[in-house]
Amino acid sequence: MSRDCIEVRRLHRFFGKTKAVNDISFSVSRGHVFGYIGPNGAGKTTSMRILATLDLPSYGDAFVDGFSVVNDPELVRRRLGFMPDSFGTYRDVNCSEYLDFFARAYGLVGRERNQRLKWVLDFTGTKGMAEKPVRGLSKGMKQRLCLGRALIHDPAVMILDEPAAGLDPRARIDLRKMIRELADRGKTILISSHILTELAEMCDTVGIIEQGHLLATGSVEQIQRERAKHRELVVRLLDRAEEAAADLTARDAIGGLHRDGCRLRFEFEGDDVAQTELVAWMVGKGYRVAEVISHKKSLEDVFMQVTEGLVQ
Numbered sequence: 355m356s357r358d359c360i361e362v363r364r365l366h367r368f369f370g371k372t373k374a375v376n377d378i379s380f381s382v383s384r385g386h387v388f389g390y391i392g393p394n395g396a397g398k399t400t401s402m403r404i405l406a407t408l409d410l411p412s413y414g415d416a417f418v419d420g421f422s423v424v425n426d427p428e429l430v431r432r433r434l435g436f437m438p439d440s441f442g443t444y445r446d447v448n449c450s451e452y453l454d455f456f457a458r459a460y461g462l463v464g465r466e467r468n469q470r471l472k473w474v475l476d477f478t479g480t481k482g483m484a485e486k487p488v489r490g491l492s493k494g495m496k497q498r499l500c501l502g503r504a505l506i507h508d509p510a511v512m513i514l515d516e517p518a519a520g521l522d523p524r525a526r527i528d529l530r531k532m533i534r535e536l537a538d539r540g541k542t543i544l545i546s547s548h549i550l551t552e553l554a555e556m557c558d559t560v561g562i563i564e565q566g567h568l569l570a571t572g573s574v575e576q577i578q579r580e581r582a583k584h585r586e587l588v589v590r591l592l593d594r595a596e597e598a599a600a601d602l603t604a605r606d607a608i609g610g611l612h613r614d615g616c617r618l619r620f621e622f623e624g625d626d627v628a629q630t631e632l633v634a635w636m637v638g639k640g641y642r643v644a645e646v647i648s649h650k651k652s653l654e655d656v657f658m659q660v661t662e663g664l665v666q
């Protein structure tokens with residue numbers, strides 16, 4: 355059996371002239387969490403809906419646990435739990451009835467259904483709410499219940515569309531713990547968000563998507579290492595700062611230089627090795643370098659650098 359539990363192969367989905375998903379390919383290994391990150395309108399929901407068999411690709415295919423969403427949607431549905439970005443209706447039932455409805459829809463019967471219901475209520479922390487009407491739930495509790503609904507048939511793969519949106523910090527932490535625990539139990543999880551930092555800690559791999567294109571994939575550290583080539587350097591000299599500023603400006607990989615007395619502040623494109631070489635070059639030219647401060651780009655800066663903020 356393939357190690358990849360989700361495989362997206364050259365996926366395209368066009369709505370008229372809008373290329374919502376434009377040639378996206380990636381795969382997620384069994385038991386891994388993949389973070390799908392991009393700004394509004396990037397194409398996240400469209401690709402997740404295709405994986406959940408709620409829409410069909412214009413071209414390409416996707417596989418869930420080895421089954422094609424185009425050719426075997428029924429088999430995909432059995433193996434997949436989908437948490438959409440908005441909560442469904444059914445406001446007049448209580449939590450237990452809500453989960454029971456979906457358990458029945460998946461064909462669970464008798465003891466198996468009861469055990470599954472109990473497990474889901476326990477796992478999602480909704481046991482105390484079992485008799486409460488769904489309409490009276492807080493946003494956080496609704497998200498837990500929705501996660502429970504996606505889990506009720508014990509799927510191998512989970513597709514979670516912005517599950518953390520609108521949650522308070524504690525609820526986000528709880529959600530993160532639940533997702534990591536599900537992955538540790540062997541579930542393969544695709545989770546979307548607008549915010550890279552929100553997913554960084556719980557994902558093994560992330561994919562950054564914009565305007566239907568996957569711009570970068572890899573672990574957060576990998577992407578940060580590869581993309582965070584720009585940094586801000588502050589160099590304090592003992593003297594000859596004006597001369598040094600002119601020398602530095604003439605070099606490649608340096609931009610936006612400002613001088614404040616003996617302090618030079620500029621954008622530098624290069625890694626740690628390039629930075630040491632730059633400092634050695636300055637010292638070699640006789641500049642008395644008293645201090646070097648390097649501000650590396652944060653995760654958010656990297657995200658802003660990778661995406662261009664284009665909205666379709």
Ligand SMILES: Nc1ncnc2c1ncn2[C@@H]1O[C@H](COP(=O)(O)OP(=O)(O)OP(=O)(O)O)[C@@H](O)[C@H]1O
Nearest residue numbers: 369372374392393394395396397398399400401666
């Ligand atoms: N049914 C549809 N008909 C026409 N255009 C659509 C349809 N569904 C999505 N789109 C368009 O496809 C593009 C991608 O939308 P999608 O909802 O997949 O983005 P997203 O990354 O999930 O955005 P958000 O973070 O805002 O939910 C957008 O331009 C959107 O307007």
